[in-house]
Amino acid sequence: MDKKQTDGAHEVPARNLPVPDTVSPQMQAVIARPLNPDHNVVPETTEQWKARVGAEAEKTAATLPALCKQLGVSVEPTTLNGVGAFTVTPDVIPPANLDRLLMHLHGGTRVRYPGLSGTREAILMAGFAGFKVISIDYRMPPDFLFPAALDDAVTAYREILKRAAPESIGIFGTSAGGSLTYTTLLRAKQEQLAMPGAIATGTPTVDLSKTGDSLFTNAFVDNAIGTQDGFIRATALLYADGRDLKDPMLSPIYGDVQGFPPTILTSGTRDLYLSNTVRMHRKLRAAGVEAVLQMWEGQSHTQYMFDPSAPETREYHDEIQRFFDIHLK
Amino acid sequence: MDKKQTDGAHEVPARNLPVPDTVSPQMQAVIARPLNPDHNVVPETTEQWKARVGAEAEKTAATLPALCKQLGVSVEPTTLNGVGAFTVTPDVIPPANLDRLLMHLHGGTRVRYPGLSGTREAILMAGFAGFKVISIDYRMPPDFLFPAALDDAVTAYREILKRAAPESIGIFGTSAGGSLTYTTLLRAKQEQLAMPGAIATGTPTVDLSKTGDSLFTNAFVDNAIGTQDGFIRATALLYADGRDLKDPMLSPIYGDVQGFPPTILTSGTRDLYLSNTVRMHRKLRAAGVEAVLQMWEGQSHTQYMFDPSAPETREYHDEIQRFFDIHLK
Numbered sequence: 001m002d003k004k005q006t007d008g009a010h011e012v013p014a015r016n017l018p019v020p021d022t023v024s025p026q027m028q029a030v031i032a033r034p035l036n037p038d039h040n041v042v043p044e045t046t047e048q049w050k051a052r053v054g055a056e057a058e059k060t061a062a063t064l065p066a067l068c069k070q071l072g073v074s075v076e077p078t079t080l081n082g083v084g085a086f087t088v089t090p091d092v093i094p095p096a097n098l099d100r101l102l103m104h105l106h107g108g109t110r111v112r113y114p115g116l117s118g119t120r121e122a123i124l125m126a127g128f129a130g131f132k133v134i135s136i137d138y139r140m141p142p143d144f145l146f147p148a149a150l151d152d153a154v155t156a157y158r159e160i161l162k163r164a165a166p167e168s169i170g171i172f173g174t175s176a177g178g179s180l181t182y183t184t185l186l187r188a189k190q191e192q193l194a195m196p197g198a199i200a201t202g203t204p205t206v207d208l209s210k211t212g213d214s215l216f217t218n219a220f221v222d223n224a225i226g227t228q229d230g231f232i233r234a235t236a237l238l239y240a241d242g243r244d245l246k247d248p249m250l251s252p253i254y255g256d257v258q259g260f261p262p263t264i265l266t267s268g269t270r271d272l273y274l275s276n277t278v279r280m281h282r283k284l285r286a287a288g289v290e291a292v293l294q295m296w297e298g299q300s301h302t303q304y305m306f307d308p309s310a311p312e313t314r315e316y317h318d319e320i321q322r323f324f325d326i327h328l329k
Numbered sequence: 330m331d332k333k334q335t336d337g338a339h340e341v342p343a344r345n346l347p348v349p350d351t352v353s354p355q356m357q358a359v360i361a362r363p364l365n366p367d368h369n370v371v372p373e374t375t376e377q378w379k380a381r382v383g384a385e386a387e388k389t390a391a392t393l394p395a396l397c398k399q400l401g402v403s404v405e406p407t408t409l410n411g412v413g414a415f416t417v418t419p420d421v422i423p424p425a426n427l428d429r430l431l432m433h434l435h436g437g438t439r440v441r442y443p444g445l446s447g448t449r450e451a452i453l454m455a456g457f458a459g460f461k462v463i464s465i466d467y468r469m470p471p472d473f474l475f476p477a478a479l480d481d482a483v484t485a486y487r488e489i490l491k492r493a494a495p496e497s498i499g500i501f502g503t504s505a506g507g508s509l510t511y512t513t514l515l516r517a518k519q520e521q522l523a524m525p526g527a528i529a530t531g532t533p534t535v536d537l538s539k540t541g542d543s544l545f546t547n548a549f550v551d552n553a554i555g556t557q558d559g560f561i562r563a564t565a566l567l568y569a570d571g572r573d574l575k576d577p578m579l580s581p582i583y584g585d586v587q588g589f590p591p592t593i594l595t596s597g598t599r600d601l602y603l604s605n606t607v608r609m610h611r612k613l614r615a616a617g618v619e620a621v622l623q624m625w626e627g628q629s630h631t632q633y634m635f636d637p638s639a640p641e642t643r644e645y646h647d648e649i650q651r652f653f654d655i656h657l658k
Contacts, residue, residue: 008348008361012549019337020542022608032337213349213627214598217550220341269543269603278598278624279351285623285648293622294614295607298542315615 017221020298026310030303031270035223040230049111049142049238057117064120067308071127075119080159083152084115084137088122094130100328101164103196104135105153105184107175107302109205109235111141121174124305128317131170131324134160138180145241150249153184158193166194167329172320174302175273178204178265182252182280185260195261198327200320202266203273203301204280206253208236209245212275222272222300253280262290264323266316268299290327294319346550349627355639359632360599364552369559378440378471378567386446393449396637400456404448409488412481413444413466417451423459429657430493432525433464434482434513436504436631438534438564440470450503453634457646460499460653463489467509474570479578482513487522495523496658501649503631504602507533507594511581511609514589524590527656529649531595532602532630533609535582537565538574541604551601551629582609591619593652595645597628619656623648 019032043049068075072091079085088104102125106118113120115137122135138152160169173181178201185195210228219227240250248255253276263284267277277293284291296304296312304316348361372378397404401420408414417433431454435447442449444466451464467481489498502510507530514524539557548556569579577584582605592613596606606622613620625633625641633645 008357010346010364010550010552012344012346014343015341015545015548017339017341017542017545020545020604022541022604028337035339212351213346216344216346216349217599218546219344221339221546223339269607270546274598275349275351275626278626281624282626282644286644293624295610295622295624297604297607297611315611319614 023298024311026307027298027303027312030306030310031223031298031300033223035220035226038231039226042231042234046142053112053114056112057114060113060117060120061115064116064123067120067123070308071123073123073126075116075123078134080134080136080156083156085156086116086119086122086135086137088119088126088133088135090126090130090132092130093132096325097131099164100131100168100170100324101160102131102133102324103157103160103169103171104133105138105171105173105177105180106135107173107177109232110149110176110239111235114140121177121305124308124313125172125317125320128314129321129324141235141238146239146243146250149180150183150187153180154187154191157184157188161194165329167197169196170198170200170324170328171196172200174202174305175205178202179206179252182206182255182257183249186248186252186255189259195259197329198262198324199260200264200266200323201280202304203268203271203277204265205273206276206280207251208240209251212273212279214272214275218270218272218274221270223270224300224303225272228272253283257284257287257289260284260287260289262323262327264292264294264320266294266296266304268296268301268303270298270300272301292323352627353640355636356627356632356641359635359639360552360627360629362552364549364555367560368555371560371563375471382441382443385441386443389442389446389449390444393445393452396449396452399637400452402452402456404445404452407463409463409465409485412485414485415445415448415451415464415466417448417455417462417464419455419459419461421459422461425654426460428493429460429497429499429653430489431460431462431653432486432489432498432500433462434467434500434502434506434509435464436502436506438561439478439505439568440564443469450506450634453637453642454501454646454649457643458650458653470564470567475568475572475579478509479512479516482509483516483520486513486517490523494658496526498525499527499529499653499657500525501529503531503634504534507531508535508581511535511584511586512578515577515581515584518588524588526658527591527593527653528589529593529595529652530609531633532597532600532606533594534602535605535609536580537569538580541602541608543601543603543605547599547601547603550599552599553629553632554601557601582612586613586618587616589613589616589618591652591656593621593623593649595623595625595633597625597630597632599627599629601630621652
């Protein structure tokens, strides 16, 4: 027996993974996309970081006017006690949602999607689920390292608490935004702020250390991000600024989630962060939190919001809408 | 571009999967086990089927007296209108469960665990969750092909309906037993029987055709069963007796689940049947059924009940107990 056998590791042969026929044609197209070759390209200077982030932000922002028009949503810049944000308002708000307010923390590995480009997920939520959303344009590296983003999120939450009853507020975010949702609540608890009524976190990157089984099982199975090494690891190290990656304010899977509000978590079967999501769900359940898990066939990281025309995208938002409708006052 | 690139399939390199440190030591030992080399050995004669099934049944049955003693459970044979079964009773039944009754459909790829050996999961449920359980010893191949097992399950359910109010009855099962739980309800609907109060299906093999993304992504990642080819495929073909594998009474993912009772589904991140579970969860949700999904870090097919001493095993049963407690009258 060699080392690999005695330590219980399993050898998995190389495989060719077909596109599943158990998802919609739109989602098949998403799953069929080649892995972004930039997943392994790491910027080395501040200028390189800014160039990469800037180009992507510009490209994303350019798609948003059409998305707003299609979904019947308007976006206005605002500030919350000095923190940049956008108010994202659907043309039609159902009566039940008139006194409800969602706070959005965008994703993008803690460095991407500054400014308007960060509002895409908020636009989808406003349009599909009929909520007014305030999307926080928190400060990010390379100019602002930890804890700038968290400081901004908590400052924004304090302001939002003045605009709606806590139990009428929901917070949501995907990937880094899902993780920041949890760290915002950890900090809110420390500062004895009221908890919101409910939260929704999609494939939250709650562990910045290389921990969690799906980082291995779904490496290169996930065609959205491929692997936690390379670019993603570089963003974590940049953001953490020398801190222990298992610090609960960086990796909330190591925090105390007692008293957290009802939570819905989302992942996909090919998601590199499947284990992050599953571990957080179990942690919440073990702490007695009402936590609901939903999982999407064949999807990699964050693909439930790639194509607004996919039935899975609508179904995802229907589930979030129902969850908030049940749990928000 | 070669065919593989143009059709959207993804090449995944060979990998060495370490045992995750995000699970208990007991579960690490389960995950570290080598794949059963018999996964690819297919019996060719009735005698070979019986020899293989018999040897495994004997081995499993031999472990049950100690398990019963450890968990404080007794097992008695019974019959339900001619269908063999076992009454599995915990020494202590909490007052809330005195009028509740669980029906158990054991797993084992539709051919394994006849007689007493099929009661292991029922013993765990009785012991950990404090319910009285009737475990059905349904007829199986090679002697009895489809629809014998389903006939027996429905006959047993009719009898159980005479012993408790429908809304106080729960049905549960793992793998083939989870799938049989759904087909039993499909048939019960056809026969206009009352639905039970709730059901719990663990990694249900709701699709006997080779459909579902995790059959590819988790092939040989799952160390409990490895692949759907070989032995497992042979059991499906044997059971189906020439029928279309997508017949809803064989593969309930293709059935009409409207009106099904509240359902909790369980899988693991390495589970070969992860997609079966996820697809069924989505199907139930789309039909308006109250369906809850739970997922276990690093576990392959059915490993949530491998080691009674693992904290994950207790936690799994705690979740099922809570779910039944909420939904059963």
